[in-house]
Amino acid sequence: MQLPHFGRPLNAPGAGNLALSPDGFIWEARGGSVNKIDPKTGQTVQKFLLQKVKSAYGNELSADGNYFAGGSWPEDWVIFLDIRKGELFEMQTRTPRIAPKRGGFDPDGNAWFGGAGGALVRIDAKTKQLTEYRPPTPGVSFYECLPDKNGEIWAGELYAGRIVRFNPKTERWTEYVLPEPISHDRRTWIDNSTAPVSIWYVDHDGIMVRVQPLE
Numbered sequence: 001m002q003l004p005h006f007g008r009p010l011n012a013p014g015a016g017n018l019a020l021s022p023d024g025f026i027w028e029a030r031g032g033s034v035n036k037i038d039p040k041t042g043q044t045v046q047k048f049l050l051q052k053v054k055s056a057y058g059n060e061l062s063a064d065g066n067y068f069a070g071g072s073w074p075e076d077w078v079i080f081l082d083i084r085k086g087e088l089f090e091m092q093t094r095t096p097r098i099a100p101k102r103g104g105f106d107p108d109g110n111a112w113f114g115g116a117g118g119a120l121v122r123i124d125a126k127t128k129q130l131t132e133y134r135p136p137t138p139g140v141s142f143y144e145c146l147p148d149k150n151g152e153i154w155a156g157e158l159y160a161g162r163i164v165r166f167n168p169k170t171e172r173w174t175e176y177v178l179p180e181p182i183s184h185d186r187r188t189w190i191d192n193s194t195a196p197v198s199i200w201y202v203d204h205d206g207i208m209v210r211v212q213p214l215e
Contacts, residue, residue: 017102019061019068029056029070034081034088052090053077058102058144062109069111069123071100078130080111080123089128093121098132102144102187106151106168114142114155120166135164136173143185149192154199154211156185163199163211176211185209 019027025045026037032054036046056070056079068081076093078100093100093115100113100121109125118140119132137160145155145166153166161181165174184204191198199211 016055017057017059019059021061022063022065027061027068028059029053029068029072029079031055034068034070034079048081048086048088050079050088050090052092053079058100058113060102060104060111062105062111064109067105067109067111067125069103069105069113071103071113071115071121073099073101073116075099078111078113078121078123080125080128089123091123091128091130093130093132095119095132101142104146106147106153107149108151112145112147112153114145116141116143118142120145120153120155122168133166133168133171135166135175137162137175144188146188146190148190148197148199150197154188154190156183156188156201158184163201163209165213174213178209180207182207183209 016030026039028035032050034048035044038045053072057073058071060069066084070079076098078091080089097117098119099116103113105111111123113121115121119134122131140157140160142155145153147153156163161178161183162175182205185201186204189200196213201209203209
């Protein structure tokens with residue numbers, strides 16, 4: 001059974017992954033466009049049409065509300081939207097099956113995504129160029145990655161029992177071996193109020209993990 005105006009079964013999810021802007025609007029890349037949605041009415045108030053991909057798995061918005069980005073897993077595409085200029089970019093990763101998933105924005109407005117194919121993917125906000133970074137441990141997978149206030153990138157290395165810290169300026173990798181031989185970090189939370197920063201996530205297998213670097 002379907003509702004005529006909705007076009008999906010009654011037991012279907014109401015929405016996918018969403019991003020919230022500072023002005024309270026909801027953003028998503030779905031149905032062949034990046035959509036700005038009024039939470040009070042549920043209506044799309046602004047739409048940016050996509051040409052190459054239909055949706056994004058990760059939907060991320062910069063803290064200042066100027067940029068939107070999405071990782072198009074299981075495809076090898078990322079979306080970057082300059083909201084102020086109305087410019088939309090769809091970019092394919094250089095390496096097949098990198099499959100960018102979820103991520104976030106660093107302090108410079110660059111978007112970062114963890115790739116299921118084992119690399120961190122960056123979209124440069126100024127040049128609109130993609131860069132892929134591979135960790136020193138082979139065979140890992142990323143579900144997401146998240147920048148901290150210093151611009152360093154944190155991500156759980158799935159199937160490797162590690163969480164990684166990456167400094168893009170020096171391209172230095174630091175891997176923290178966890179007490180358990182598992183790590184399935186689906187969503188990281190970074191507490192930027194501490195010095196140094198504190199990284200938290202709830203492991204997929206029921207373990208709460210906290211990492212705080214010594215330097």
